[in-house]
Amino acid sequence: VPAVPAAAPAPAAEPANSRPTTWKPVIAPMVGTYYEAPAPGEPPFVKVGDEVAANETLCIVEAMKLMNEITAEEMGTVREVCLSDATPVEYGTVLFYVEPHEPVPTLPEN
Known part of the structure; x- marks a missing residue:
């Protein structure tokens, strides 16, 4: 019987702490379904590299037939979108x- 080569080991999962410490997670505040766009066929609210303002809508989490807008807490740049559209989420899921x-430092007025 010919020897069967061993399968290559699966790549190790990326460590959770591999992201820069300056990146802040946006967490699902409820159980529901994540939607990246306001309606099917429309462009997503945000994508990687987008600049967002405080209180700007990032996505929708549908819970019990209610569409809950998830917004940015502060101005920044989206560095990672963690889910694909229509994904079920649990409380605490990183979105x-x-x-x-x-x-931006403000200059003193004269």
Whole structure:
């Protein structure tokens, strides 16, 4: 019987702490279904690289037939979209990683 070569080992999962510490997670506040766009066939609210303002809608989580807008807590850049459209989410699921912008120093008025 010919020897069967061993399968290559599966790549190790990316460690949770491999993201820069400046990236902040956006967490699902409820159980529901994640939607990336306001309606089927429409473009997503945000994609990687987009600049977002505080309180800007990032996605929708549908819970008990209610569409709940999930918004950015502060101004920043979307660095990672963690789910695909129509994915079920649990409370605490990471939806996005956003890198907040450094506050712009204000010049004293003369």
